[in-house]
């Protein structure tokens with residue numbers, strides 16, 4: 350990924366930088382953000398958590414893991430984690446956005462830029478996402494981008510004392526020359 354990144358309407362998707370620490374903390378330290386994503390995204394989100402993330406100690410930043418930059422600030426993230434071995438043709442997408450920017454179609458547009466790019470870049474046949482049962486907004490982001498709901502992993506997540514179903518969405522292509 351070139352430092353200049355991928356441009357969308359109202360945002361740029363580009364690699365994380367050390368200088369993103371303050372804006373990362375400002376947007377990530379929010380229980381309303383953390384509740385929708387994995388526990389690798391803590392709440393409270395401390396300075397040490399931000400430093401660990403930017404140093405690549407939380408997720409592998411060699412994977413396509415990009416900041417969502419809005420008005421010069423890193424306000425969220427989007428990334429894909431490829432499988433290994435016989436699952437290397439497939440990856441899981443994940444994303445989050447600071448609450449100040451919710452409800453403006455930003456993540457719908459970010460996924461519309463990122464998903465085709467990452468499928469091409471990693472030569473993927475499959476890109477999937479898992480969504481906690483209550484997360485209607487995220488399910489809608491995926492549907493808007495042509496992900497199909499494949500089913501539900503029942504009682505798959507126990508998070509903060511509550512049991513959740515996990516909805517599985519995916520976009521697939523059977524031929525690497527196909528559009529997606």
Ligand SMILES: CC(C)(COP(=O)(O)OP(=O)(O)OC[C@H]1O[C@@H](n2cnc3c(N)ncnc32)[C@H](O)[C@@H]1OP(=O)(O)O)[C@@H](O)C(=O)NCCC(=O)NCCS
Pocket residue numbers: 381382383384385386444445446447450451452453454455456457458478479480481484485486487489490493
């Ligand atoms: C989920 C999230 C990424 C949505 O980002 P966003 O930029 O606000 O989403 P959009 O504005 O593109 O909205 C997409 C659609 O979902 C709907 N939507 C968004 N939030 C919603 C909510 N809380 N409840 C119901 N619908 C919602 C929007 O109305 C829109 O619907 P439309 O396409 O019919 O107009 C954002 O709320 C977020 O970062 N949440 C915390 C982290 C998270 O849950 N990540 C996803 C993990 S799977």
